Amino acid sequence: MSTTVTPPPKKVNRLGLEVLNYKGSRTTLCAGCGHNSISERIVECFYELGVEPFNVAKFSGIGCSSKSPAYFLGLSHGFNGVHGRMPAIATGAMLANRTLLGLGVTGDGDTASIGIGQFMHLVRRNLPLIYVIENNGVYGLTKGQFSATADLGSTLKTGIPNDLPPFDCCALALKWGATFVARSFSGDKKQLQAILKTAIAHNGLSVIDVISPCVTFNDHQGSTKSYGYMKDHEAVLHELDFVPFFDDISVDIPEGEAMDVQMHDGSHLRIRKLARDFDPTDRLAALGALEDAEAKGEVLTGVLFVNTHKPTFTELLNLHDAPLATLPESKVRPAPTVLDEVMEELR
Amino acid sequence: MSTIEVSPAEPLSGRTAHEVVNDFSIQVATVNGSGSQTANTVLMRAIFQMGIPVSGKNMFPSNIAGLPTWFTIRASKHGYIGRRKEIDFLVAMNPETAREDVMKLDSGAAVVYDEPLKLSELRSDLHFYPVPFDKLVGPVCPEAKLRKLVRNMIYDGVVAQILSIDMAEVRKALVKQFGKKKAKAADLNWGAAQAGFDYATKTFTKSDPYRVERMNETAGKIIIDGNSACALGAMFAGVTVVTWYPITPSSSLVESLIGYMRRFRIDPETGKATFAIVQAEDELASIGMALGAGWAGARSMTATAGPGISLMSEFVGLGYYAEIPAVIYDVERVGPSTGLPTRTQQGDLLTTAILSHGDTRHPMFFPCSPEECFSMSIEAFNFAERFQTPVFVMTDLDLGMNNWMADPFQYPTEPIRRGKVLTAEDLTALGGFARYKDIDGDGVGYRTLPGTRHEKAAYFTRGSGHNDKAQYTEREDDYIHNMDRLAHKFEAMRAHVPEPVVRHAPHARIGFVAVGTSDYAVRESCDQLKNEYDIDASYLRLKAYPFTEHLKDFIRRYDRVYVVDQNRDAQLLGLMRLEFDVDLLAKLRSVRYYGGLPLDARTVTDDIVRQEGK
Numbered sequence: 001m002s003t004t005v006t007p008p009p010k011k012v013n014r015l016g017l018e019v020l021n022y023k024g025s026r027t028t029l030c031a032g033c034g035h036n037s038i039s040e041r042i043v044e045c046f047y048e049l050g051v052e053p054f055n056v057a058k059f060s061g062i063g064c065s066s067k068s069p070a071y072f073l074g075l076s077h078g079f080n081g082v083h084g085r086m087p088a089i090a091t092g093a094m095l096a097n098r099t100l101l102g103l104g105v106t107g108d109g110d111t112a113s114i115g116i117g118q119f120m121h122l123v124r125r126n127l128p129l130i131y132v133i134e135n136n137g138v139y140g141l142t143k144g145q146f147s148a149t150a151d152l153g154s155t156l157k158t159g160i161p162n163d164l165p166p167f168d169c170c171a172l173a174l175k176w177g178a179t180f181v182a183r184s185f186s187g188d189k190k191q192l193q194a195i196l197k198t199a200i201a202h203n204g205l206s207v208i209d210v211i212s213p214c215v216t217f218n219d220h221q222g223s224t225k226s227y228g229y230m231k232d233h234e235a236v237l238h239e240l241d242f243v244p245f246f247d248d249i250s251v252d253i254p255e256g257e258a259m260d261v262q263m264h265d266g267s268h269l270r271i272r273k274l275a276r277d278f279d280p281t282d283r284l285a286a287l288g289a290l291e292d293a294e295a296k297g298e299v300l301t302g303v304l305f306v307n308t309h310k311p312t313f314t315e316l317l318n319l320h321d322a323p324l325a326t327l328p329e330s331k332v333r334p335a336p337t338v339l340d341e342v343m344e345e346l347r
Numbered sequence: 348m349s350t351i352e353v354s355p356a357e358p359l360s361g362r363t364a365h366e367v368v369n370d371f372s373i374q375v376a377t378v379n380g381s382g383s384q385t386a387n388t389v390l391m392r393a394i395f396q397m398g399i400p401v402s403g404k405n406m407f408p409s410n411i412a413g414l415p416t417w418f419t420i421r422a423s424k425h426g427y428i429g430r431r432k433e434i435d436f437l438v439a440m441n442p443e444t445a446r447e448d449v450m451k452l453d454s455g456a457a458v459v460y461d462e463p464l465k466l467s468e469l470r471s472d473l474h475f476y477p478v479p480f481d482k483l484v485g486p487v488c489p490e491a492k493l494r495k496l497v498r499n500m501i502y503d504g505v506v507a508q509i510l511s512i513d514m515a516e517v518r519k520a521l522v523k524q525f526g527k528k529k530a531k532a533a534d535l536n537w538g539a540a541q542a543g544f545d546y547a548t549k550t551f552t553k554s555d556p557y558r559v560e561r562m563n564e565t566a567g568k569i570i571i572d573g574n575s576a577c578a579l580g581a582m583f584a585g586v587t588v589v590t591w592y593p594i595t596p597s598s599s600l601v602e603s604l605i606g607y608m609r610r611f612r613i614d615p616e617t618g619k620a621t622f623a624i625v626q627a628e629d630e631l632a633s634i635g636m637a638l639g640a641g642w643a644g645a646r647s648m649t650a651t652a653g654p655g656i657s658l659m660s661e662f663v664g665l666g667y668y669a670e671i672p673a674v675i676y677d678v679e680r681v682g683p684s685t686g687l688p689t690r691t692q693q694g695d696l697l698t699t700a701i702l703s704h705g706d707t708r709h710p711m712f713f714p715c716s717p718e719e720c721f722s723m724s725i726e727a728f729n730f731a732e733r734f735q736t737p738v739f740v741m742t743d744l745d746l747g748m749n750n751w752m753a754d755p756f757q758y759p760t761e762p763i764r765r766g767k768v769l770t771a772e773d774l775t776a777l778g779g780f781a782r783y784k785d786i787d788g789d790g791v792g793y794r795t796l797p798g799t800r801h802e803k804a805a806y807f808t809r810g811s812g813h814n815d816k817a818q819y820t821e822r823e824d825d826y827i828h829n830m831d832r833l834a835h836k837f838e839a840m841r842a843h844v845p846e847p848v849v850r851h852a853p854h855a856r857i858g859f860v861a862v863g864t865s866d867y868a869v870r871e872s873c874d875q876l877k878n879e880y881d882i883d884a885s886y887l888r889l890k891a892y893p894f895t896e897h898l899k900d901f902i903r904r905y906d907r908v909y910v911v912d913q914n915r916d917a918q919l920l921g922l923m924r925l926e927f928d929v930d931l932l933a934k935l936r937s938v939r940y941y942g943g944l945p946l947d948a949r950t951v952t953d954d955i956v957r958q959e960g961k
Contacts, residue, residue, distance in 0.1 A: 021802075025819075052800075053802075053805070054797075054798065054799060054800055054801065054802070054804055054805065055798060055800075057643065057797040057798075059639075069807075070807055070819065074805065075802055075805050076797070076805050077795075077796075077797035077798075077804070077805045077806065077807075077808070078805070078806075078807040078808065079639070079642060079669075079807075079808040079809075080807065080808065080809040080810070081635065081639075081665065082635075082661050082662060082665055082810075085631060085632070085635045085662065087632070087635075088627070088631070088632040088633075088634075088635025088636045088638075088639060088662075089635050089636070089638060089639035089642070090639060091625070091632075091635075091636045091639060092588060092590065092635065092636035092637060092638060092639025092640035092641070092642070092643065092645070092647065093639040093640060093642060093643035093797065094639075094643075095588050095623040095625070095636070095640055095645070096587070096588055096639070096640040096641075096642075096643035096644055096645035096647070097643050097644065097645075097796070097797060097798050099798060100643070100797055100798055117628055117629070117632075118628065118631075118632055118635075120628075121627075121628040121632065314623075317620060317623050317625075318618075318619055318620045319619065319620055319623055320614055320617065320619040320620060320621050321617065321619065323643075323644070323798065324587035324588060324621065324622065324623060324640075324645050325587065325640075325643055325644030325645045325796060325798075326644060326796070327587065327621055329585060329762060329763045331614060331621050332585035332586075332587060332612070332621055332622075332646070332763070333583055333584075333585045333759070333763060334582065334583065334611045334612065336758045338611050339579075339583065339756060339758050342579060342607070343569055343755040343756060346569035346570060346571050346755075347567070347568070347569050347570075347755075
């Protein structure tokens with residue numbers, strides 16, 4: 001007796017796309033690299049939120065982290081630029097087409113050393129862009145030198161200690177006026193998902209510093225960016241729940257138990273407090289919490305700050321709603337009468 | 348303390364005074380920050396309005412206020428508007444330089460000077476006109492703090508009187524300069540000019556030979572600086588993303604563009620900007636933004652000078668390998684750091700041609716006039732998108748920052764051409780594309796823009812390691828294939844760059860090759876060589892790099908060809924060395940000037956005469 005096996009219906013998102021449509025080419029990073037987990041989270045989040053892949057532009061600089069945009073969102077344009085200068089490329093591209101959803105992936109060498117200046121100015125401009133720092137405290141592609149986010153006293157694989165204090169990219173971003181700042185851990189799937197989804201919904205720059213261990217050069221005893229260290233020292237600020245705009249919010253939360261932040265696109269970020277009181281709309285409190293955590297030897301993770309009101313760079317520039325890139329000649333070449341007028345003034 | 352050697356010269360008396368009409372240069376020596384720019388522009392404009400071909404060149408220090416500055420106005424009935432080395436008429440307002448300025452003059456020159464400087468004691472072979480500026484400025488400018496600025500306008504009146512410049516034209520130029528909104532300032536300055544004129548009428552008996560006389564050679568013409576002309580060109584080219592970092596002498600290019608774009612490129616229907624102009628944090632960022640914008644489909648540009656070009660080097664290489672259109676203006680000036688950043692040079696030719704690491708070649712356009720700044724800007728944007736590569740528009744401080752007489756610009760006749768960009772409909776029809784595949788035989792692939800609503804639209808952009816399909820590769824055959832295609836693309840550009848301007852002189856045995864602002868000196872030098880030495884010289888002015896066959900043909904035709912360079916190391920000649928055979932190179936000679944001032948004809952002529960053994 002023969003039976004016809006009907007394949008189960010393919011799982012699709014609200015656009016009718018499968019998760020496969022959000023994947024990229026096979027990773028060439030080391031097995032167990034934290035960056036691969038982050039790539040997986042990006043795939044899940046863009047799939048689950050039903051983001052149009054061809055409306056996304058991916059940007060990166062140079063380093064292991066910057067290779068990763070090839071490993072997700074294969075239906076999106078990507079630009080692997082030069083070391084530390086992804087912000088410039090992203091800025092140009094986003095000005096050319098403000099309707100794109102920009103996703104930048106960078107590392108701690110890319111951001112905190114060669115690119116610290118561009119990072120600062122990107123934050124200052126509040127360019128609408130998701131800026132993920134895959135932070136492992138070490139230069140992987142050049143075989144294991146310290147980066148500027150390596151903690152004081154942490155060691156190289158060879159045992160050499162770091163005698164300079166680290167830059168805390170989240171604290172710096174807060175200081176410079178960032179509108180969305182979060183820290184996460186590549187091993188914390190749920191938290192990272194909620195943060196990435198919030199960043200997708202945020203209208204402005206999202207700085208996401210993700211501790212992402214380098215299994216080859218910085219996952220040893222003396223490291224403070226290892227899986228083991230994070231297991232022992234991660235201090236989770238709160239429980240995060242992201243409710244996309246296309247989902248009904250049916251369950252009311254009792255007053256005082258959670259905070260609700262409405263994002264630009266109508267999505268909601270639900271923040272349930274854990275051990276401590278923390279208000280992620282209070283910038284100074286966020287800076288203080290980071291200082292406290294550092295003093296206690298903790299790595300604070302969660303949404304540190306969100307401000308949904310500050311105008312973005314494209315808004316400040318009063319850019320045309322249609323992409324500048326494709327404005328027709330009639331919009332970008334003034335009429336002959338304009339040239340006549342200018343010539344007359346110069347006579 | 349520096350001393351000035353006074354050379355004995357023949358006193359003026361006993362010399363026959365002859366008239367020199369519409370053929371002399373005036374130099375105004377002032378302290379920068381003293382507001383002399385207005386007085387100088389008015390003087391230049393008044394002569395221009397009298398129909399006499401004129402040019403104005405500002406030699407200024409890298410300083411806000413207090414250091415010496417010289418403004419040279421040349422009136423030339425023959426239409427020579429390059430710098431003239433000899434100064435015929437000096438206005439000495441700067442105590443610091445006055446004595447040296449006077450000592451440098453040729454015998455017979457005239458000097459208007461601030462009376463307390465007592466310059467007439469220095470020489471007896473010049474025509475001196477002392478003016479008590481401080482005494483004259485008081486009555487016309489009751490407000491003491493404005494006197495420093497208004498004082499300069501007095502010399503306009505004095506000079507107008509001595510040179511027979513029509514005061515009605517001075518008045519007209521003043522009104523033009525100040526505009527309707529600043530009528531009060533114009534009146535104040537007009538009072539000062541009149542006071543100068545009246546004083547000169549009352550006091551002086553003209554003894555120098557120089558004067559102007561109305562002509563009809565400037566009717567319909569405009570006065571504009573090259574930077575503003577480039578800005579207008581960019582606006583009419585349809586530029587949409589402009590990124591920059593302030594640097595002399597390119598800053599005024601973008602500042603002028605900001606002014607024009609705000610006036611003429613706000614969409615009247617929506618009130619929104621059809622452009623983005625971003626002052627970046629440095630040149631590393633400004634070129635990165637321009638390339639990011641070009642990649643995403645904008646017409647993008649940045650403007651800089653030599654130091655910025657150096658900083659942009661890595662990104663420009665990526666632009667070459669990733670094949671991204673952008674227009675980069677390089678307003679050339681003298682070398683790094685402090686010293687002569689406010690002086691002109693054509694010193695970036697060699698580095699720009701091969702800017703970056705690995706094998707790179709970049710097209711360069713060389714406008715020589717405001718008209719070409721305008722028209723070649725428009726060409727450059729089309730060219731950048733046609734060939735999907737960074738294009739350099741090379742001007743210099745002389746062209747960019749000085750005011751030039753020019754013909755009114757012609758509205759572009761060609762439509763904006765965006766190059767090989769595939770739409771979603773194209774992709775559906777084609778079933779896909781390979782980003783770097785040479786379909787048409789010109790080395791230029793088809794690209795798609797981010798945001799194209801098609802599942803086959805996306806590709807991944809990166810540096811040196813990619814195959815035809817833009818996939819990552821480190822294979823030697825893929826790399827070689829790609830590099831050969833890029834070389835082929837550069838070859839293909841030769842048929843599309845602006846062609847040189849060639850002037851063959853009958854009987855000539857020698858020729859000149861030059862670019863940009865060297866043009867004025869070379870053209871005048873050709874006349875000097877003919878008139879004074881009976882040497883015929885032909886001339887080819889390059890408008891672009893890569894070179895075209897015209898250049899080789901030109902060199903073949905003449906016994907010796909003088910390549911004119913405004914730099915020490917003969918960079919334009921160096922570019923020819925990179926690709927020409929020995930038989931052509933054997934014919935090349937070099938004429939170089941690198942003192943930081945605009946090249947003058949006499950320097951060229953003297954060098955040719957020396958090299959030709961005349």
